[in-house]
Structure formats: structure tokens, C-alpha cells
Amino acid sequence: MTTALEPQTGTAVSIQAVTKSFGVKPVLRRLSLTLEPGTFTAVVGKSGSGKSTLLRLIAGLDQPTSGAVVVDGQPQTDHNPQTRVMFQDARLLPWKRVLYNVGLGLNGDWKPEAERVLASVGLADRAGEYPGVLSGGEKQRVALARALIHQPRLLLLDEPLGALDALTRIEMQLLIERLWQSRRFTALLITHDVEEAVVLADRVVLIEDGQIALDVTVDLPRPRSRGDAHLAALKAQILNRVMGLA
Amino acid sequence: MQQVLNQGKTLAAPVNQPHIGQRLWGAVKRGGIGWIVPISIVILWQILVEVGVIPERLLPRPTQIVAAAWKLTESGDLATHIGISTQRAVIGLAIGGGLGFLLGLINGVFTLSEKLLDSTFQMIRTIPNLALVPLVILWFGIGEPARIFLISVGVFFPVYLNTFHGVRSVDPHLIEMGRVYGLGRLAMFREVILPGALPSILVGLRFALGIMWLTLIVSETIAARTGIGHMTSQAREFMQTDIMVFSIVLYALLGKLADVIARGLERGLLGWNPNYRSR
Structure with a gap:
């Protein structure tokens, strides 16, 4: 495991003409997408558009029906140890205290590092609690800490903020942005919240019927203000496209 | 206050x-x-x-029963009988419960062994263990092995069924998460599957304790020379109703004690679960 002091670089991800079918129904149809190392990409789309399926393929949790997913130059056949996933539900082990959830799967002297990562998500004082007593936002922070302790070069976020209240969500967005900026991993965020996508990402990809329907670069300085006019215009443009109005 | x-x-x-x-x-x-x-x-x-x-x-009257209890305690007979009964119960529980636990885990984790064994267990499960008494006497005679065999058979099934069910009902999302976080087979079992199955396993243990006492009483009433069941049937021969009722109270107390131990285990092992905390 590399330490936090070494410069981290994200992995490149290349999705090459990927089709994924469940039964006869294709969920992704010859979809191609390239993620540059260290970039933050958001994938938006309606429910059932195939955006979560795409994430599962990149994570190596499912295999494509045809085509290839190449991560860091290697075709993805199983789960890649440099990739970590944050799920919509935090998926903490309820029988392990917070600190041990963060250190899950680690060997050796991981505790100081776990405490450090917990502190970086603002939960240093909750290390000894069981997940059952944490709020939804705190659980997701623990899940984020658990992902970051592995120094992932690719972080996949599967609607991790979807179940949080509006204020907690903004707080978490700022936290994710800050940690991404300091650690420079490649990030892919699946979301149905277009505002979240344009606030966080360098690039927003819209998936419709298993294909890329829109691919826009968000070239706005960070940190981005939610009230910014450019941001609002971009959000409206994407939303209209999602709703089939433009 | x-x-x-x-x-x-x-x-x-x-x-x-x-x-x-x-x-x-x-x-x-x-x-x-x-x-x-x-x-x-x-x-x-x-x-x-x-x-x-x-x-x-x-x-x-209750006071007579207390007197009888005192007499039995003083003579040391009571300690002997309780000791031997507890020993039978614990050995039977260890053998039957241990096997049920192991096979429940194995069948829960490995589909092949489940396919091979589970339907057989489900068939045998429907036979009340006490229906085996005549056959058991034929096989083992009326000695200690017969009683321990009956208890083992009785406790096997609740432990087996609940362990199996517990392993199978572990949240698949947590297992997937374990995969993403690189847990090997052994770590996955230790960190995710076993703790996830534990509430169900302990329910099985509590059922098993109930069956354990029931089987113990019946098997000690049949041709034993020691134990609480023997004490009861002997008291019946001599119309000592005070001792008969006392034995029944004793079973109730021992059953309660077993339940308290099981609850203590639940509190100790499932402290993370808000449903079990300090109730």
C-alpha cells in the first residue's frame, strides 16, 4: 500500500463498445466512454437507463455481454484492488465499530491510518460507535473513509448521496470534492441529481436507453457556487435534455 | 426516586x-x-x-414442598441428581448442537453439500425424537448413551435449521461489499457471514434448550437410576407428592436458568444490534 504522502495518480478507464444484456433486454448498447486519469466524471440518467449497470461493469462486479472494460491498461475480469465503490446504502457491517469498519480487510498496523482517514471525514470522535447509532450522513462518511483508506486510484460513487437530506448532501459534496482534489484519484459519480453532477464533475455524461445521449464538459472554476449563472444555465440545458424538452 | x-x-x-x-x-x-x-x-x-x-x-402445600426441597438439599441427594442431569444435558447439547452448527454452516456456505444433505435432514426433522425411544433402547440399551443420543438428536435440528437459515439470510449487499473490499473467503466468513448469521443461530440455541430439557425429563423417567427424572418417578412410586411437585419446579428453574444464559449470550454477542441491547 502506498502512503498518502506519495503523489497519487488516478487510473485511466476505457469502455469499449460495451453491451450488457439481462435476458434478452439490452441495458447498455455498444457504449464507449473514456475517463482520463484524475478527472471527475458524473453520469446522469433516468432510472433504468443503465447507469448503475455501467458502474458495476467498471467495478468488475459484472461482466459485459460483449465489448471490453479496460482499467489502467488491463481488461477488467474481476474486481480490481485499486478500485473502490461507495454504494447508495453505506453497507457498513453493523456488528463492527466504526473504526473496524474503516479498517475492514486490512492487515498490520492499520489503526493510526484509519483514525487519520476518519478525522479527514470529520468523524474522529465516532470511532468507537456501532454504525446503528449513526445518522445517514455519518454512515456515508464512514463508507467514504473506508474507501479512501485503500488509496484507491479509481473511486466509483453509486448515488451515494441519494438518500441524504439536502443540507447533508451539500456538506458531503464539498467533502468529496475536497478529498478528490487532495488525492487526485479518478472519480466516477452516478447520480440522478443534475445539480450535483454539474457542481462536482469536470464532465457530465447523460445515458439514455443504454447509450450516451449527451457529453458536456463543465469548465467552471472550483469551488463552484450553487447560485452561479453559468452553472444554472448548464444545469437547465442538461435537465431539458433529460426530460426530452430540447 | x-x-x-x-x-x-x-x-x-x-x-x-x-x-x-x-x-x-x-x-x-x-x-x-x-x-x-x-x-x-x-x-x-x-x-x-x-x-x-x-x-x-x-x-x-407450598411450605411442604419447600421442606422437601430442604431435606433433599441437606442429604446431598439433590446436588447429585442435578449434577448428573446437567451433565447429560450439556453433553447432549454439545454433540447435537455442535453437529447442527457445523452442518448448518457448511450447508449454508456450500451449495453442493446443501443439495446433497438438506432434503435428507428435512425429512428426518419431521420425526419427533421421542418416537425413537423404542429403537434407541434396542440399540443402546437403557444406559447413558441412549439418553445422550436422544438429546443430541433433539437439539440437532433447531440448531441446524437456524444456522443454515442465518447463513443464507445474510444481506447479499454486505457480501458484495466484502468482495469489493478484497475480503478473501476466510475473512468473508469471519467478518461478514458468521456475525450476520449469529442472531438466527442464537434463536436456534434457545429452541434447542427447550427441547433439551423435554428430552432429558422423558429419558430420565425411563429406567434411570439417577437424575431429576428418576427422582420424580421414584417419588411417584412412594406417593411423595411434595418431591414430585418439587421436581417439576426444579425443571422450571433449570429451564429459566438456561434461558437466562442464552439471553446473556445474546446481549454479549449481539450488543451491536439495537434489538438486543439491555433488555
Whole structure:
């Protein structure tokens, strides 16, 4: 495991003409997408558009029906140890205290590092609690800490903020942005919240019927203000496209 | 709260020590409201025997039972009988419960062994273990192995079924998460599957404890020379109703004790689960 002091670089991800079918129904149809190392990409789309399926393929949790997913130059056949996933539900082990959830799967002297990562998500004082007593936002922070302790070069976020209240969500967005900026991993965020996508990402990809329907670069300085006019215009443009109005 | 109440009483009567009735009432309140009904039943029972509504020949009065208990304790017979009964119960539980636990885990984790074994277990499960008594006597005679075999068979199934069910009902999302976080097979089992199955396994253990006592009583009533069951059937021969009733009370107390131990295990092992915390 590399330490936090070494410069981290994200992995490149290349999705090459990927089709994924469940039964006869294709969920992704010859979809191609390239993620540059260290970039933050958001994938938006309606429910059932195939955006979560795409994430599962990149994570190596499912295999494509045809085509290839190449991560860091290697075709993805199983789960890649440099990739970590944050799920919509935090998926903490309820029988392990917070600190041990963060250190899950680690060997050796991981505790100081776990405490450090917990502190970086603002939960240093909750290390000894069981997940059952944490709020939804705190659980997701623990899940984020658990992902970051592995120094992932690719972080996949599967609607991790979807179940949080509006204020907690903004707080978490700022936290994710800050940690991404300091650690420079490649990030892919699946979301149905277009505002979240344009606030966080360098690039927003819209998936419709298993294909890329829109691919826009968000070239706005960070940190981005939610009230910014450019941001609002971009959000409206994407939303209209999602709703089939433009 | 307690202190305030006591202060109020000392104002009324200038005695420092609370009255025995007050102390009893305090104990009842602390011990919970659950004691009121059983204590009332015992008092009512004593009265009904005293006035002759219940013939003493059929049901001795509670005080006689206490006397019989005291006599048995003093002679040391009681300790011997309880010791031997507990030993049988624990050995039977260890063998049957241990096998049920292991096979439940194996069949829960490996589909092949489940396909191979589970339907057989499901068939055998429907046979009441006590239906095997004649056959068991034929196989093992009337000695110790027969009793331990019956208890083992009885406790095997609740432990097996609940362990199997517990392993199978572990949240698949957590297992997937474990995969993403690089847990190997052994770590996955230790960190995710076993703790996830534990609540169900402990339910199985509690069922098993109930069956364990039931089987023990029956098997000790059949041709044993020691044990609580033997003590009971011998008392019946000599019409010692006080000892007969005392044995039944004893079974109730031992059953309660086993339940308390099982609950303690639940509290200790499932402290993370809000459903089990300090109840």
C-alpha cells in the first residue's frame, strides 16, 4: 500500500463498445466512454437507463455481454484492488465499530491510518460507535473513509448521496470534492441529481436507453457556487435534455 | 426516586430501617411487575390447601414442598441428581448442537453439500425424537448413551435449521461489499457471514434448550437410576407428592436458568444490534 504522502495518480478507464444484456433486454448498447486519469466524471440518467449497470461493469462486479472494460491498461475480469465503490446504502457491517469498519480487510498496523482517514471525514470522535447509532450522513462518511483508506486510484460513487437530506448532501459534496482534489484519484459519480453532477464533475455524461445521449464538459472554476449563472444555465440545458424538452 | 419515597416514610414513622413489607415492595418493583402473578398464585395455592379445597393427597402445600426441597438439599441427594442431569444435558447439547452448527454452516456456505444433505435432514426433522425411544433402547440399551443420543438428536435440528437459515439470510449487499473490499473467503466468513448469521443461530440455541430439557425429563423417567427424572418417578412410586411437585419446579428453574444464559449470550454477542441491547 502506498502512503498518502506519495503523489497519487488516478487510473485511466476505457469502455469499449460495451453491451450488457439481462435476458434478452439490452441495458447498455455498444457504449464507449473514456475517463482520463484524475478527472471527475458524473453520469446522469433516468432510472433504468443503465447507469448503475455501467458502474458495476467498471467495478468488475459484472461482466459485459460483449465489448471490453479496460482499467489502467488491463481488461477488467474481476474486481480490481485499486478500485473502490461507495454504494447508495453505506453497507457498513453493523456488528463492527466504526473504526473496524474503516479498517475492514486490512492487515498490520492499520489503526493510526484509519483514525487519520476518519478525522479527514470529520468523524474522529465516532470511532468507537456501532454504525446503528449513526445518522445517514455519518454512515456515508464512514463508507467514504473506508474507501479512501485503500488509496484507491479509481473511486466509483453509486448515488451515494441519494438518500441524504439536502443540507447533508451539500456538506458531503464539498467533502468529496475536497478529498478528490487532495488525492487526485479518478472519480466516477452516478447520480440522478443534475445539480450535483454539474457542481462536482469536470464532465457530465447523460445515458439514455443504454447509450450516451449527451457529453458536456463543465469548465467552471472550483469551488463552484450553487447560485452561479453559468452553472444554472448548464444545469437547465442538461435537465431539458433529460426530460426530452430540447 | 427510591430515596425520596423512603424519606417520606421516615417522616411518617421515625424508624431508620424501612419496614420489611416496604423492602419487599421495593424488591418487587425493582424485579419487575412480572413477579406479582406467580407470587399470588403460590399464596392462593397455600390457602386453598389449608382450607381443604384442594386435597393434600393430590397437591401438597407450598411450605411442604419447600421442606422437601430442604431435606433433599441437606442429604446431598439433590446436588447429585442435578449434577448428573446437567451433565447429560450439556453433553447432549454439545454433540447435537455442535453437529447442527457445523452442518448448518457448511450447508449454508456450500451449495453442493446443501443439495446433497438438506432434503435428507428435512425429512428426518419431521420425526419427533421421542418416537425413537423404542429403537434407541434396542440399540443402546437403557444406559447413558441412549439418553445422550436422544438429546443430541433433539437439539440437532433447531440448531441446524437456524444456522443454515442465518447463513443464507445474510444481506447479499454486505457480501458484495466484502468482495469489493478484497475480503478473501476466510475473512468473508469471519467478518461478514458468521456475525450476520449469529442472531438466527442464537434463536436456534434457545429452541434447542427447550427441547433439551423435554428430552432429558422423558429419558430420565425411563429406567434411570439417577437424575431429576428418576427422582420424580421414584417419588411417584412412594406417593411423595411434595418431591414430585418439587421436581417439576426444579425443571422450571433449570429451564429459566438456561434461558437466562442464552439471553446473556445474546446481549454479549449481539450488543451491536439495537434489538438486543439491555433488555
